[in-house]
Amino acid sequence: MPSTTISVEQITQLLDPEQKKTTVPTAFGNMILEIQGDLDIPDIEPTAEEITNSNTEVQFNTYKGENIIRFGLLNISEDKKHATLYIGKKQRLLGTVVELETPLGLLKFNSQDGQVDLCDIIQYKVLFKDRPLPIM
Amino acid sequence: MSINLYSKLKQDNGSISYKLIELNDDLMKVLKDKNTRKGLQFKSLDNEKSHVVLCSKDKTWLVRQKDHSNMSMIMHEGVVDDDSMVIDPSSLFGLPPPITDYIGFTRTTFEYETIVTEGRLHLDVIPIYDGEQHFKPSKDLEGLSFEDLLKNSPCSRGESLAQWHSLGGCTIEGQVCLLSPQFMGKALHVTLMSVLAESMKLNELKLKSSYEAVSKDMDSGFNPYTVEVVETVLNKFGKQINLPSEEPMWELNNSNIAKWYGIQSLKKYVNKSALSIDEFMLQWRSQFPPFFPCDIDMAMLRGHYYQPQEKQIQYFARNTLSMDPKDRFKTLFKLQSSWDLRDIEPFVEELNVKHLKIDSFIMKFARRRRVGKHYIITSRT
Numbered sequence: 001m002p003s004t005t006i007s008v009e010q011i012t013q014l015l016d017p018e019q020k021k022t023t024v025p026t027a028f029g030n031m032i033l034e035i036q037g038d039l040d041i042p043d044i045e046p047t048a049e050e051i052t053n054s055n056t057e058v059q060f061n062t063y064k065g066e067n068i069i070r071f072g073l074l075n076i077s078e079d080k081k082h083a084t085l086y087i088g089k090k091q092r093l094l095g096t097v098v099e100l101e102t103p104l105g106l107l108k109f110n111s112q113d114g115q116v117d118l119c120d121i122i123q124y125k126v127l128f129k130d131r132p133l134p135i136m
Numbered sequence: 137m138s139i140n141l142y143s144k145l146k147q148d149n150g151s152i153s154y155k156l157i158e159l160n161d162d163l164m165k166v167l168k169d170k171n172t173r174k175g176l177q178f179k180s181l182d183n184e185k186s187h188v189v190l191c192s193k194d195k196t197w198l199v200r201q202k203d204h205s206n207m208s209m210i211m212h213e214g215v216v217d218d219d220s221m222v223i224d225p226s227s228l229f230g231l232p233p234p235i236t237d238y239i240g241f242t243r244t245t246f247e248y249e250t251i252v253t254e255g256r257l258h259l260d261v262i263p264i265y266d267g268e269q270h271f272k273p274s275k276d277l278e279g280l281s282f283e284d285l286l287k288n289s290p291c292s293r294g295e296s297l298a299q300w301h302s303l304g305g306c307t308i309e310g311q312v313c314l315l316s317p318q319f320m321g322k323a324l325h326v327t328l329m330s331v332l333a334e335s336m337k338l339n340e341l342k343l344k345s346s347y348e349a350v351s352k353d354m355d356s357g358f359n360p361y362t363v364e365v366v367e368t369v370l371n372k373f374g375k376q377i378n379l380p381s382e383e384p385m386w387e388l389n390n391s392n393i394a395k396w397y398g399i400q401s402l403k404k405y406v407n408k409s410a411l412s413i414d415e416f417m418l419q420w421r422s423q424f425p426p427f428f429p430c431d432i433d434m435a436m437l438r439g440h441y442y443q444p445q446e447k448q449i450q451y452f453a454r455n456t457l458s459m460d461p462k463d464r465f466k467t468l469f470k471l472q473s474s475w476d477l478r479d480i481e482p483f484v485e486e487l488n489v490k491h492l493k494i495d496s497f498i499m500k501f502a503r504r505r506r507v508g509k510h511y512i513i514t515s516r517t
Contacts (some may be wrong), residue, residue, distance in 0.1 A: 003287065006176040006190075008167065015168050029213030031238060032156075041143045048182065061142065061216045063239050068142040068216065074238070076137045077233050085141075086229055092199045103164065104156045104208065104247060110152040116178065121159060123166075125208070136170070 006107070007117045013088045014121055023080050024097055024124050030106060032125035033074070033085075035093070041071055074126070092135050095128035138231045142211065142216065143240035154210060154241070157190075157199070157248040166192045179290050181258065187290070189253065194294025196255030201246050208247075209240040255291030257299045259333040264307065265313040266361035267322065273311055280312050300432075301371035307364050315368055319360070321400055324393065326350055326361055327369045329425045339387040341374070343367055346386075390430040397423045398437045402451035406441070410448040439482025442472045454483060461487045469515040477504070477511040 014027060025031045059070040073086045077096065085093040106120040154218075167171045172193050180188040190197045216237050262285070263387040282305070286296050286462065299305075315323065330349040331341060352358065370376075376387040385402050401420040407410055411419075413434060420432055434441075434449070441449045452471065455456065455462045461484070468483055470486045472490040481494055489498040495504060495511065503514050 003177055003179040005174075006178065007175065008173050011167070012173075015173070025213060025238075031211045031213075033209045033211055034206050034239070035209070037204050039143070039209070041145075043145055060145075063142065063144070063214055063216050064264040068239055069145055070140060070142050072141045073229070073231065073234060074139040074141050076139070078137075099416075100159045104161055105159045105163075107155045107157055107248075109153045109155065110151055111153070118167075118176075122156075129206070 004116050007115065009062050010117055010119045011121060014064070018108060019053055024076060026122055028120050030120045030122060032104070032122055033128075034125050035085075035128045036118055037129070039071060039087075041069060076126070078091060085126075085128055086135070089131070091132040091134055093128040093132050095126055096128045099123060100125060138234040140216075140234040140237045141240070142237060152501075153200045154244070155212070155248060156208070156244060156246075156249050158202075160250055161196070162252060163190075163192075163250060167194070174295075176437075181288075181396070189255065189290040190250060191255065191290075192293040194292050196253050196290065196292050196346075197250040197296060198253040200249045200251065202249040202463070203246045206245070208244050210242050210244070210334065211238040211240045213237070214239050216497075240279055252255070255295040256289065257285065257291055257296050257303075258289040259303070259314070262305075263311075263313045264316050265308050265319065267319040268318040269358045269360070271308050271311070271313070279310060281310070282307065282312055285312055287434055290451070304368055306364070306371050313517050315365065320369070320372070321396070323361055323365050324373060324396065325425060325466060327366055328393070328428055329353075332425055332427050338390065341370060341386045342383050342387065343370065344383070346370065348355075370463050372439050390428075391436065394424075394430040398432065399440050402437060402449075402464075404441055406449055407451045410444050410450040412446050416449055423488075430464040435478070439477055442479075444472065457483065459487070461501055465515070473514065475513045477513055 010028075034087050061070065070089060075084045075086070077083070080097055083095045083097055085095060087093070088106060100123055104119050104122045108117045108119050109115075152381055175191075175193045177191045178188055179191055180186050180335045188197050188199045201422065210256070214238055216239070261277055261280075263271075263277065266339055267273055282300065285300075286293060289296055291299070303471070304317075304320045306313055306315050328345060330353055331338070331346055333347075333353075334349045336345065336349065343363065343366065350361050350366055351359065355472070370386040373396070374388040377385045377387055379385070398420050405419045406416060417434075419434065424430070439454055440451065442452050444450055457467060463486065464484060468480060477495060477498070478496065484498060485494060488494060490497075498504065498513055501516070503516050504511050505514070506512075
């Protein structure tokens with residue numbers, strides 16, 4: 001029978017009763033952004049020409065050697081209840097910071113060595129459930 | 137607070153993938169306890185068809201994929217490699233410049249839901265032992281241990297052990313097996329007779345002394361009542377008490393033993409024809425070893441008999457009933473036209489999958505009326 005033990009080494013400090021309550025990002029710096037529908041983000045690496053021709057709305061960069069794309073700007077209100085997501089120059093989404101009824105564990109599966117790690121516990125998410133609004 | 141949002145272009149990262157799993161209150165309790173958090177395990181019967189379960193030391197959860205129509209991007213705080221990248225001020229919409237960067241490293245449209253379930257031992261291949269001298273299971277099962285069985289079952293260790301003990305699981309010549317009901321009955325009787333003859337306390341039985349008491353009465357030939365069989369009897373009919381720095385002891389549950397003798401008596405004396413309750417009680421009482429201290433009551437045997445006539449009882453095997461509630465109630469009312477709620481409850485409770493109050497569940501299929509302090513259940517037709 002296939003079975004895999006879940007390693008919880010990475011989250012032991014989160015389970016310390018003295019641990020301060022986190023808000024949107026977890027103590028490990030993870031966050032969930034949830035959008036009704038989908039984001040149209042390219043999934044292929046840009047060619048040198050594309051990078052040269054890219055305008056300010058589409059900005060490519062790298063993070064730890066991997067290609068990334070800037071797709072927006074998130075603003076969270078001071079009371080940590082409301083959020084606004086600006087996508088490009090034309091769309092904005094109004095959303096809320098939601099405390100999850102059931103916390104979510106972030107599992108990392110490694111199919112090469114069969115290892116499963118529970119790497120974080122997420123208590124909040126930034127939820128955008130309405131249609132996008134135009135930016136005037 | 138303004139944050140720059142990025143997304144990895146290539147989300148598929150070879151051998152690494154990320155998933156979200158619901159951590160309900162029970163799972164959070166397991167994770168918060170230093171002694172239990174390391175035992176969490178995913179298990180499934182095979183790689184393709186069967187469900188995946190999540191097991192702690194003593195609980196099992198069914199893991200189900202819960203799809204939703206939203207897109208969840210899981211992001212991590214980081215500093216992009218080229219921090220000289222200029223953000224067009226017009227893209228800030230009057231907001232202060234971003235204080236940090238978040239990079240989306242995976243996107244998902246589902247979460248794993250965890251539903252508490254009853255773990256089940258995978259017993260399909262386990263042979264039955266009837267006390268025979270030459271016990272030879274099939275070759276592919278040779279040397280199968282309890283640990284192998286546990287590994288092959290979508291079940292936590294705690295639940296596996298409880299089920300194994302309650303079903304009469306044993307190890308004969310290094311091979312796991314289940315004791316047949318007949319042999320279990322004989323082994324119980326022999327153990328009780330032996331420990332009572334030695335005036336041992338039934339709530340402080342030690343395995344070694346109990347086995348020695350059993351062996352004392354045996355001839356020099358083949359003795360099927362090995363130390364493993366005696367331990368199986370103690371586990372099935374008792375509870376192990378572990379005292380620090382002492383040999384483990386078992387406390388026998390006399391009412392469980394009385395119930396076992398009662399069910400065997402039902403099968404023996406009222407299987408094919410009914411008997412008056414008084415006569416049956418006499419037969420039941422006569423089954424116990426001399427001086428075995430226990431009280432008996434027909435209430436102990438609820439769910440194993442019906443009353444074809446007033447004050448008469450007859451054995452009925454519950455596992456022969458249909459799993460369809462309508463058919464099951466129809467059969468029960470054919471056997472007995474009116475039931476005390478307490479008598480019919482054990483025959484139907486397994487069908488109450490939505491965990492309604494039992495009388496509310498019964499009223500969906502039958503009629504209820506109050507007589508004195510009790511409820512009488514009759515057919516709707």
